[in-house]
Amino acid sequence: MAISLSNFLLPISSLLTIVRCATVTYDFDVSWTYANPDGLYNRPVIGINGQWPIPTIRVTKGDQLVVNVKNSLGNETTSLHFHGLYMNGSTHMDGPDQVTQCAIQPGGSFTYNFTVDQPGTYWYHSHVRGQYPDGLRGAFIVDDPDDPHKDLYDEEIVLTFSDWYHDMMPNLLAFFVSVANPSGAEPVPQSALVNETQNLQVKIEPGKTYKFRMVNIGAFAAQYVWFEGHTMRVIEVDGVYTEPAEASMIYMTAAQRWSVLVTAKNSSDANFAFVGAMDQDLFDVVPEGLNSNVTGWLVYDEGKEMPTPQEVEAFEPFDDFGLVPVDGEELYDHVDHTIQLDLKMDNLDDGANYAFFNDITYVHPKVPTLYTVLSTGENATNPAIYGSNTNQFVLEANQVVEIILNNDDPGKHPFHLHGHAFQVVSRSEDEAGFYDAATAGDFPQRPMRRDTVLVHPNGNIVLRFRSDNPGVWLFHCHIEWHVASGLVATIIESPLDIQSQLQGKIPQDHLQACKDGNVPMEGNAAGNTVDLEDLSGENRSPGTLPEGFTARGIVALVFSILSAFLGMAVIAWYGLKI
Amino acid sequence: MPNVFAVPVFFICFRECLETSIIVSVLLAFLKQTLGPDSDAKIRKRLVRQVWFGTALGVLICLIICAGVIGTFYTAGRNAFEEAENIWEGVFAVLASIIITLMGAALLRVSKLQDKWRVKIAKALESNDGKTLGQGRFKTWCEKYAMFILPFITVLREGVEAVLFIAGVGLGLPATSIPLAVICGLGAGVLVGYLIYRFGTTASLQIFLVISTCFLYLVAAGLFSKGVWFFEQNAWVKLAGEGAAEAGSGPGSYDIRKSVWHVNCCSPGSKGDGGWGVFNSLFGWQNSATYGSVISYNLYWLVVIVGFVWMGLGEKKAKASGVPGNDAGSESSGGGDGTGKKPEVGAARLVVREIEG
Numbered sequence: 001m002a003i004s005l006s007n008f009l010l011p012i013s014s015l016l017t018i019v020r021c022a023t024v025t026y027d028f029d030v031s032w033t034y035a036n037p038d039g040l041y042n043r044p045v046i047g048i049n050g051q052w053p054i055p056t057i058r059v060t061k062g063d064q065l066v067v068n069v070k071n072s073l074g075n076e077t078t079s080l081h082f083h084g085l086y087m088n089g090s091t092h093m094d095g096p097d098q099v100t101q102c103a104i105q106p107g108g109s110f111t112y113n114f115t116v117d118q119p120g121t122y123w124y125h126s127h128v129r130g131q132y133p134d135g136l137r138g139a140f141i142v143d144d145p146d147d148p149h150k151d152l153y154d155e156e157i158v159l160t161f162s163d164w165y166h167d168m169m170p171n172l173l174a175f176f177v178s179v180a181n182p183s184g185a186e187p188v189p190q191s192a193l194v195n196e197t198q199n200l201q202v203k204i205e206p207g208k209t210y211k212f213r214m215v216n217i218g219a220f221a222a223q224y225v226w227f228e229g230h231t232m233r234v235i236e237v238d239g240v241y242t243e244p245a246e247a248s249m250i251y252m253t254a255a256q257r258w259s260v261l262v263t264a265k266n267s268s269d270a271n272f273a274f275v276g277a278m279d280q281d282l283f284d285v286v287p288e289g290l291n292s293n294v295t296g297w298l299v300y301d302e303g304k305e306m307p308t309p310q311e312v313e314a315f316e317p318f319d320d321f322g323l324v325p326v327d328g329e330e331l332y333d334h335v336d337h338t339i340q341l342d343l344k345m346d347n348l349d350d351g352a353n354y355a356f357f358n359d360i361t362y363v364h365p366k367v368p369t370l371y372t373v374l375s376t377g378e379n380a381t382n383p384a385i386y387g388s389n390t391n392q393f394v395l396e397a398n399q400v401v402e403i404i405l406n407n408d409d410p411g412k413h414p415f416h417l418h419g420h421a422f423q424v425v426s427r428s429e430d431e432a433g434f435y436d437a438a439t440a441g442d443f444p445q446r447p448m449r450r451d452t453v454l455v456h457p458n459g460n461i462v463l464r465f466r467s468d469n470p471g472v473w474l475f476h477c478h479i480e481w482h483v484a485s486g487l488v489a490t491i492i493e494s495p496l497d498i499q500s501q502l503q504g505k506i507p508q509d510h511l512q513a514c515k516d517g518n519v520p521m522e523g524n525a526a527g528n529t530v531d532l533e534d535l536s537g538e539n540r541s542p543g544t545l546p547e548g549f550t551a552r553g554i555v556a557l558v559f560s561i562l563s564a565f566l567g568m569a570v571i572a573w574y575g576l577k578i
Numbered sequence: 579m580p581n582v583f584a585v586p587v588f589f590i591c592f593r594e595c596l597e598t599s600i601i602v603s604v605l606l607a608f609l610k611q612t613l614g615p616d617s618d619a620k621i622r623k624r625l626v627r628q629v630w631f632g633t634a635l636g637v638l639i640c641l642i643i644c645a646g647v648i649g650t651f652y653t654a655g656r657n658a659f660e661e662a663e664n665i666w667e668g669v670f671a672v673l674a675s676i677i678i679t680l681m682g683a684a685l686l687r688v689s690k691l692q693d694k695w696r697v698k699i700a701k702a703l704e705s706n707d708g709k710t711l712g713q714g715r716f717k718t719w720c721e722k723y724a725m726f727i728l729p730f731i732t733v734l735r736e737g738v739e740a741v742l743f744i745a746g747v748g749l750g751l752p753a754t755s756i757p758l759a760v761i762c763g764l765g766a767g768v769l770v771g772y773l774i775y776r777f778g779t780t781a782s783l784q785i786f787l788v789i790s791t792c793f794l795y796l797v798a799a800g801l802f803s804k805g806v807w808f809f810e811q812n813a814w815v816k817l818a819g820e821g822a823a824e825a826g827s828g829p830g831s832y833d834i835r836k837s838v839w840h841v842n843c844c845s846p847g848s849k850g851d852g853g854w855g856v857f858n859s860l861f862g863w864q865n866s867a868t869y870g871s872v873i874s875y876n877l878y879w880l881v882v883i884v885g886f887v888w889m890g891l892g893e894k895k896a897k898a899s900g901v902p903g904n905d906a907g908s909e910s911s912g913g914g915d916g917t918g919k920k921p922e923v924g925a926a927r928l929v930v931r932e933i934e935g
Contacts, residue, residue, distance in 0.1 A: 179817075179818075179833070179834060179835060180817045180818055181818070182818055182829055182830025182831075183818075183819075183830050185819075346829065347829030347830060347834075349834060350834070351829075351833070351834035351835060353829075353830070545829055545834070545840075546840075547842075548839070548840075548841045548842075549839050549841065550839065552838055552839070553838050553839025553840075553867065554839075556838045556839065556867060556872045557839065557867075559872075559876060560872060560875050560876055563875070563876045563879040563880065563883075564796060564799060564861075564875075564879060566879065566883060567795060567799070567879040567882050567883050568792040568795065568796070570882070570883045570886045570887060570890075571686075571788065571791055571792050571795060571882070571886055572788050572792065573886075573890065574683075574686065574886045574887075574889065574890045575686040575784065575787060575788035575791060576784060576785075576788060577890060
């Protein structure tokens with residue numbers, strides 16, 4: 001499939017002519033349509049304005065963005081999250097349902113209105129339970145007139161990478177979190193896509209240097225990405241400019257963004273393949289016949305053949321840990337507040353498999369957390385009011401916060417924090433166990449920052465950020481399955497500042513969404529407005545599995561033993577009688 | 579332990595071998611009695627040798643048949659069951675349970691076996707004289723070697739029965755578990771047979787038999803429950819997938835919805851099970867009990883209790899009204915092997931019919 005470059009390219013010259021601080025408006029009618037992106041299966045997808053793939057949002061740093069969403073799905077609620085945007089002063093526009101808003105009910109309308117004050121590559125997607133892999137996911141580009149790398153490239157191309165399921169998410173989720181899937185095996189995608197299609201041809205002119213803005217908008221699979229015959233220079237990760245670093249292959253987890261420079265060859269003698277290869281380590285069982293790769297081509301000459309990509313012997317991707325931000329922000333070396341999160345997977349007494357931080361699996365509160373902040377006055381600083389299953393942490397303003405995440409699970413997890421990019425100050429290898437400051441070694445002086453970071457199997461990571469952005473921010477694994485199984489924490493940052501910013505300023509359409517969905521907007525997590533520490537009636541996770549014998553088991557065992565003894569007594573009676 | 583010692587096989591061998599021992603002992607006693615101390619030592623010696631030859635040959639042929647049947651099964655048949663392993667294990671467990679249940683009561687009547695076989699053998703010898711075994715040279719041959727033919731035929735008959743039982747019970751068991759159980763069963767059978775021969779049936783022997791029978795029924799109850807458990811496990815594997823259902827003893831290895839108790843240890847199936855396999859073979863222990871396995875275990879005992887009570891009361895009534903032995907569904911009580919010390923003619927006739935049948 002050939003794509004006109006004009007869809008992807010924005011002449012550099014035009015950047016200079018754009019008026020700063022414009023208002024950019026998008027009207028999105030979210031509705032079902034059909035698509036068959038891998039040529040294997042035609043299925044319903046969630047499109048915008050009847051189109052799928054959905055449009056790329058493009059603004060310039062400093063712009064005000066207005067997105068008018070109408071939910072025409074009919075059978076599902078929805079919301080939009082603008083992944084990676086700090087939403088400073090506008091946490092109510094962040095998008096997760098039951099956290100910063102109520103889900104937009106079918107037929108409802110909802111406006112996201114915020115200022116974008118950060119450059120880079122982002123994306124936007126639905127943030128209601130497990131919905132975006134059904135199609136509601138697209139790139140979000142913020143152009144930067146002050147791009148420090150602007151002299152290094154001639155043109156820009158956006159590439160989204162993703163995984164694709166033939167079944168619909170509600171069905172897949174019903175299986176995934178169920179007694180029939182006790183090991184929590186994540187559904188394996190049927191295909192990998194690039195720009196929501198396959199065999200993409202990207203026209204290239206000899207001698208030019210291109211900035212590829214690459215986004216993994218997938219639900220689950222990380223992808224190894226490489227360009228045959230070309231090396232990459234990494235210049236941006238998750239909206240943070242980095243000093244150029246050479247890479248021959250990158251590993252892009254779900255939700256990560258990487259901008260790389262690729263310089264075209266000087267001749268147009270041949271075309272070159274580029275490949276996105278889904279990381280099969282993530283898959284419980286690799287189904288027979290799965291094509292886990294997606295191929296595209298750098299097309300120098302359309303008349304020449306499109307070569308089949310060569311086998312790679314081993315995946316040896318670039319390690320992003322060593323990247324250095326261009327702004328040179330120094331390590332936060334004084335930590336005010338440490339949050340330790342121990343990740344594990346386990347089963348609860350409904351037989352399904354759940355994901356836990358510190359033995360608590362996330363369950364949505366009855367009242368969106370932001371509205372609890374706004375309706376509880378002074379009590380908003382008391383973590384207890386936010387519920388028993390929200391993994392809540394209340395932060396004070398302007399502190400250096402450290403998240404120590406210990407991955408007590410043999411899987412790879414890409415962790416994402418809303419509202420911030422964090423310094424990645426430590427990341428262990430596989431099987432390193434829990435973080436131990438004594439053995440962790442020195443932290444980098446100018447650590448890499450990003451908003452989505454990979455933690456290795458049974459390893460750990462240490463992240464730091466400054467709590468300078470009042471809001472309710474989720475911290476969660478960006479594997480959509482794990483969001484559904486509860487691998488989510490809630491960070492309530494400077495709740496009293498949130499109140500002063502937003503008290504009485506929640507727009508009418510946001511309130512209407514709650515009314516439409518019969519969602520309470522006041523009180524603690526349980527909707528209790530009188531005694532805020534009384535959480536009775538709140539949403540809870542299923543109970544824990546009993547350790548050993550319960551009363552039921554003891555009764556059964558005693559009865560069995562009794563009947564065995566009674567039986568033997570009868571046998572003895574009979575045997576001694578005859 | 580389940581991999582090296584098949585408890586049901588042990589009991590089957592024990593019982594059948596005990597019966598064989600009793601036949602031999604009755605014959606030897608018979609020879610001793612009829613020939614008397616003053617008879618020709620040479621003839622007596624020859625007849626005793628005949629008895630032993632007949633027995634030995636019968637046992638040998640049984641062992642060959644047994645090895646053949648089981649060998650064929652394990653080489654050829656086993657693969658066919660792998661696909662639906664849990665279903666087959668369940669079927670075999672239930673089958674074994676039923677077989678043991680039906681033959682179990684017979685163990686209690688071992689003390690009656692001596693009388694039973696005395697009647698049988700007396701009758702058989704009688705009918706030899708009554709020209710039932712053919713004419714001419716064949717008849718003479720038969721008469722000459724009666725002491726060979728009699729044990730040979732009866733041992734063969736008992737033995738083939740044992741082989742069929744073992745094949746039925748052993749289908750679900752690993753091949754390695756059978757030899758030791760067979761050897762122990764044969765040894766114990768010979769020992770008890772010898773004790774009966776030397777000391778007659780005593781009260782302590784009967785107590786021993788009662789205890790053995792209790793064990794046998796414990797095993798059978800466990801097997802029945804295990805059978806049901808296997809059926810449920812099969813359904814669970816179908817739902818949750820092989821990998822999940824067979825991953826150790828932790829969450830996911832069982833269906834929480836049907837669980838009565840579950841402990842994340844003590845699984846009889848796991849390697850290095852620390853003896854829980856013994857409990858599994860003896861009592862049907864499962865670290866993960868289901869409603870099905872618990873209910874079936876209790877139901878089994880209910881049926882056994884009702885059965886024995888009915889048999890016990892029925893026999894009491896029969897005794898009171900003078901009707902010969904009550905066929906209560908147990909394999910050997912069907913013989914109506916008499917109730918008194920001295921065999922009666924009516925009972926003997928029934929026994930002969932059994933031999934001929």
